[in-house]
Amino acid sequence: MARLTPQSSTVRARSVLPSVDAVLSSATAAGLLELRSRSVLLDEVRAVLDDLRAEVFARGAGRAESSAASSPSADDVAAAAGHRLERKLAHSLPTVVNATGVILHTNLGRAPLGEAAVAALEQAARAPVAVELDLESGERGQRDAHVADLLCELTGAEAALVVNNNAAALLLVIDTLAARREVLISRGELIEIGGSFRLPEVLARAGAILREVGTTNRTRVEDYGAALSRRAALVLRTHPSNYRIEGFTERPERSALAAVARAHGIAFVEDLGSGALVDLASYGLPHEPTPREALAAGADLVTFSGDKLLGGPQAGLVVGRADLIARLQKNPLKRALRVDKLILAALRATLVSYRSSPDLARDVPALALLARSEADLEGLGQNALEELRRVLPAEFELRIVRSEAQVGSGAQPTLSLPSRAIEVHRADWEAERTARLFRSASPAIVGRIQQGRLLLDLRGVAAAADLVPRDPRDG
Numbered sequence: 001m002a003r004l005t006p007q008s009s010t011v012r013a014r015s016v017l018p019s020v021d022a023v024l025s026s027a028t029a030a031g032l033l034e035l036r037s038r039s040v041l042l043d044e045v046r047a048v049l050d051d052l053r054a055e056v057f058a059r060g061a062g063r064a065e066s067s068a069a070s071s072p073s074a075d076d077v078a079a080a081a082g083h084r085l086e087r088k089l090a091h092s093l094p095t096v097v098n099a100t101g102v103i104l105h106t107n108l109g110r111a112p113l114g115e116a117a118v119a120a121l122e123q124a125a126r127a128p129v130a131v132e133l134d135l136e137s138g139e140r141g142q143r144d145a146h147v148a149d150l151l152c153e154l155t156g157a158e159a160a161l162v163v164n165n166n167a168a169a170l171l172l173v174i175d176t177l178a179a180r181r182e183v184l185i186s187r188g189e190l191i192e193i194g195g196s197f198r199l200p201e202v203l204a205r206a207g208a209i210l211r212e213v214g215t216t217n218r219t220r221v222e223d224y225g226a227a228l229s230r231r232a233a234l235v236l237r238t239h240p241s242n243y244r245i246e247g248f249t250e251r252p253e254r255s256a257l258a259a260v261a262r263a264h265g266i267a268f269v270e271d272l273g274s275g276a277l278v279d280l281a282s283y284g285l286p287h288e289p290t291p292r293e294a295l296a297a298g299a300d301l302v303t304f305s306g307d308k309l310l311g312g313p314q315a316g317l318v319v320g321r322a323d324l325i326a327r328l329q330k331n332p333l334k335r336a337l338r339v340d341k342l343i344l345a346a347l348r349a350t351l352v353s354y355r356s357s358p359d360l361a362r363d364v365p366a367l368a369l370l371a372r373s374e375a376d377l378e379g380l381g382q383n384a385l386e387e388l389r390r391v392l393p394a395e396f397e398l399r400i401v402r403s404e405a406q407v408g409s410g411a412q413p414t415l416s417l418p419s420r421a422i423e424v425h426r427a428d429w430e431a432e433r434t435a436r437l438f439r440s441a442s443p444a445i446v447g448r449i450q451q452g453r454l455l456l457d458l459r460g461v462a463a464a465a466d467l468v469p470r471d472p473r474d475g
Contacts, residue, residue: 017052018074020045028078036085044081044088052077095443097466101419101457103369104274104408108446110307110314111366117312117349124345131341144329146344150351154277155291155302157319161328162306162347163337167202169303169316170271174206176331177267177324178233182211186219188245189238199238208233217245221252224260235261237299239273239289258298267300267324274409275304275317277354283361283371285407286415291319300324308409311366312350313343369460370407370417377420383464384422384456391468396434397425405459421447421455422467441469 023029023045024038032041052072072080096108104110113121123129134141142148144161151160163169174183183203190212192198203210209231214223224235235257254270261268276288288309291302301324306315316337318328328334339347353363361368381400388398403421424434424447434454438445445467447456456467 016071017049018072018077020049022074023049023077023081026074026078028075028082032078032082032085040085041081044084045077047084048077048080097443097445098460099421099438099445099447099456099458099467101403101405101421101448101455101459102408103405103417103460104308104366105460106409110409111309111311112369113313113346114311114350114353114363114365116353116363117346120345120349121313121342124341129341129345131344142329143338143344147348147351150348150355151317151319154351154354155319156295157291157302158322159325160317160319161325161334162339162344163316163318163334164339164343165307165314166271166273166275166303166305166316168337169318171202171206172328172331172333172337173269173301173303173318174203174208174236175333176328177269178203179207180209181233182209182229182231183234183236184211184213184224184227184232185236185238186214186223186251187212188214188216188219188249188251189236189240191238191240217248218250219252220250221256221260224252224257228260228264228266232264232266234267234269236269236271238271254294254297254299258300261300262298268298269301269303270294270299272302272304274308274310274412275306276309278360280309280370283367285370286412288412291317295320305409306347306350309366309407310350311364313346315339315343315347372459374418374420377458380458380461380464381420381422384458384461384467387464387468388422388424392424395426395428397423397427399423401455403455403457403459405457417459419457419459421457424454424456425452438469445469 018026020042024033024042029041029045098105098108100108102108130141131146132141132143133139147162148160151157151162163172185199190199190210200210211227211232213219213227237254237257254268258268272289272291272294274288276290277292279287279290281287291304294302299320301318301320303316303318304310306312306317318325350364353360357363361371378400385398385400388396392398399422401421401423403419404416405419406417407415424438425431426434431449431452431454435447435449438447438454438456443466445456447454449455461467
């Protein structure tokens, strides 16, 4: 292929550039037009020719050889236009390898889905599905019914519903049960999480009146009783998510809060945030409160996420008393927050795994990544080291180092998971330049910089070959 930079004098080179019509009539353009519309290709052809003319002017006359010998052909211009178009239309959600050491990384989409969930999602995407149709009666059905039965079995709830995330779940609860009334919450639970999500602002948006109880580090059940008034609508308990208050602290038991709320005829709601459905202690992790435990202790409603410790798609789940769930379902806001068929399909498949799988760590990838042994990570590291030494220039220094990973997404923020990482260093490069090299691969490899070195943490990496950077143009 001739170089796209014209090498003749300004006037003559411009005169021998192929016309737009000639480019669109070329064999290369014909192939492109089988995949892309004529109008979008036309825009890119014109852009390529404009760049060429500008480059000719910049070079000036008399600096090159014969224009006829070196000017690009119509096929060359069409190929360049095709490359521009593919870059412009490239997938806006590029696949990445998560080597950050944060397993449920919010910026990387949180929990990876299991194979059953992926298959269910694909099936729902390819064909019409009975989202809100009762096939037995032929009447309109309830979309939440596809997951409500499993959620009730797994949590012990009377009823359940699903919305698009946990913030939406909490918003729906407050808007339905506490609009223009008071919500009692401990000062130590007025959380802010990622994306500037502040609980007091959510309460205000839902039209509720915040009533702070106790102090930041110590709140007693008597504080709730003293704060109750005729304007009170519910007692809210929230998961601390991304922080811990340690030392001289006190927090009432759920059962005590439930008793206070019940005595005053109002609801007790608990927001569990990350939403573990099983005891994580069986996977070598600290215990995380489950919806079943919260309901058994007296909570009337529990909200939690589907895409964090549960390991499913992004969703907000509400489980609890049937009469309260029915009120939530009737709120017009519920329609604005509902999920589509793809989320329902993936969520149900994930819940089926919890209900019936003999090996959850096999079928729910989030649990598998959190439960990986150090021996497994060490072996993965040795293989990754060999792969990287095979493809990287000798200037790069590589070694396996001990690392500490995190759960992520506000789940167990003080927990460090022992891990291994490949440390990548080049003496004549800044660490960010090395990180950029890996991020420019296909798929992008995203690590973290620590003490001036790039670390590729292995806990979130499936296979050693995933860490080998490839040129995106190689596909």
